[in-house]
Amino acid sequence: MSACVYMIGGGAVTPVGLDAPQTCAGIRARAVRIEEVLRTAPFGKPQAVARVPAHWTLRRTPVGWLVNLAARSVAEIAARHALDARRTVLVAIPPEPFRQAAFDDPAAFATFGAAIAARSRLAFRDVRQVAQGGAASTIAGLREAAALLAGDGIEHVLVGGADSYVIDREYDRLDAAGRLRTEGTAQGLTPGEGAAFVLLARERPGAAATSLEILGTGDAQEAQSATSSGYSQGRALVAALRAAASAAGLAEASIDWVVSNGNGERYASWEALLARARYYRTRRERLIVHYPALSVGEIGAASGALALLMSAHGFARGYRAGSIAMIELASEGAGRAACVVRAVRRRDGS
Template sequence: MAGLRVPIYVIGGGAVTPAGLNARQTLAAIRASLSAYEQHILADPFGQIQTVSRIPSHYSLRHTQNIWLTSMAARAVGEALEKGGVAAGVSALLLVAPEAFRKHPAFAETPAAEFLTGLQARLGESFHPTSRIVGGGAAACIGLLDQAADLLATQEVEQVLLGGVDSLVNDKDIARLSAANRLKAEDNAQGLVPGEGAAVVCLRRAPSRNLPAQCAIHGVGVALEENSVLSENYSQGTALLAACRAAIDGKGPTESDINFIVSNDNGERYSAWEALIGRSRFYRTRRETLPMAYPAMTVGEIGAGAGALTLLIAADSFAKGYAPGRVAMCEAASEAGMRAAALVSARSSSPS
């Protein structure tokens, strides 16, 4: 699937991660290659130590997983709303929640469909009626860019707040990942580090003089990988390849213009193999180097929040001048198999 008839623009966003309590802190930590990993003592099995990436917080905010996800989402969405500078009523919020198959403990008592109501109550705001909570994980966030563009094409929506919130630092997810030998440990160097966080990008149909764009999004591609990490077979990168090809299927930059990649690869052996195969089939133009940014090296695997974080990193790198070029591909993979890619560039509509 491909989308975006015309470019849309990132003008900022919000975030809360183990590396920072707002977008500025988070992005600075990732830019400095810091690590927010720590040792966490598990309740089950009692006393076992697991490497995680956890947000420092008061215990009352973690009274339930639903309260905790609402708290994270409220901080990131509130920051993005403030950055956008327009009322919530003309802002559509598209927020991605943990994938349904995980049966996240945050929604054990309160259905995911009611999460938006609680979030608006927490913020004291009412977003545009088109706002909604969506499942699908990190890739779903990037996959929603075409719907965000459609909303921005209307006169009722001035901006779209697009993001995700998740936490894998809970007993249920850790036990599930441990049983599959997918956690980073002394006997498994190529495992993931459970993380948590929320990230949101503020999207506009066009930049303004008062609020300049950090980057332009030219294309998006989405595909479904049949051989996900949950299947018995290894991925051959088919869906990643299809998503990247769809993202450049437009009037924007081409494959040869891409200077770097921002990816939610999480350190798993499966993730590395898929990327190696998929990227070697997509990037056919000779390059001396192809720099890649992996935010999971700083914040761990933050699930549904990782898609928007890749866009924030790309936008920040252009805005602050540390990007290794003018065009990037943002990639996101969801655990159940969805793959997505977004082609982004510095503020000018074409690379120089």
């Protein structure tokens, strides 16, 4: 990226944790919180999902539920970092547009970011949202944050999203495509839900325990997306990986490990297998790849920020060697994106 941008904190609400520390610790411990719900069509058919535990009143509407999840994540960051909202911009990432019809009130996504700000009761300097939505849009959010931080008067930018696949219409759509994890489909995704946001700043943190430097980003469009009739050959993901490494000024051999939003379905596994064989050409004993979706299920627009949080957690807790990680993000639609991050050590070098 043209200017230094640092991730100095974050917030999250997922099936395995109601804040970022709980979520990261739960994923690190390989905790899984999957339960069975009954589908409406075919009536009574059980479906394994990863749900966030919550009172039913918070789930009155699907969009309202996402707003509540996101607002909790944002409030967590604001409380932990004593944010001055008047010098902070919120950049929200909604579900992908083609999926929004599955929610009861898709028109509400037009003011998704504003609703999150209102629910969190924070008077942000500005509220924006990434129109294309989905996991890969996290990279567009990071770029927008870099541009905002390069200007005057902005100290922090919050980037993240909220999403849910725990919706009957989504079960039907994915099941019809053979992409839903069921008794008859082992290589299918587990519907999940959650929210995750990261706090970005232009100044290197002094003593932040969870901090990364965003070195470079890249994105591309996949012609044969998960919603098409074909299988991806991984070309768009490879292009995104190369662009991110080039922007960071690093060779592929510098990448120590990977965080991916891969969800376990056949399509995603095929794409990742081909892309990694083409991009990671340096001989390694093994390429360590971390998959948060194994614990939280498919969480769509929230998975990008969660991947950043998990990379920071891995460096901070010392269970991942090296100092450079690659974030791989694939939306359900055409979006493919990547981000190279570097661990930021404390001032004393620890």
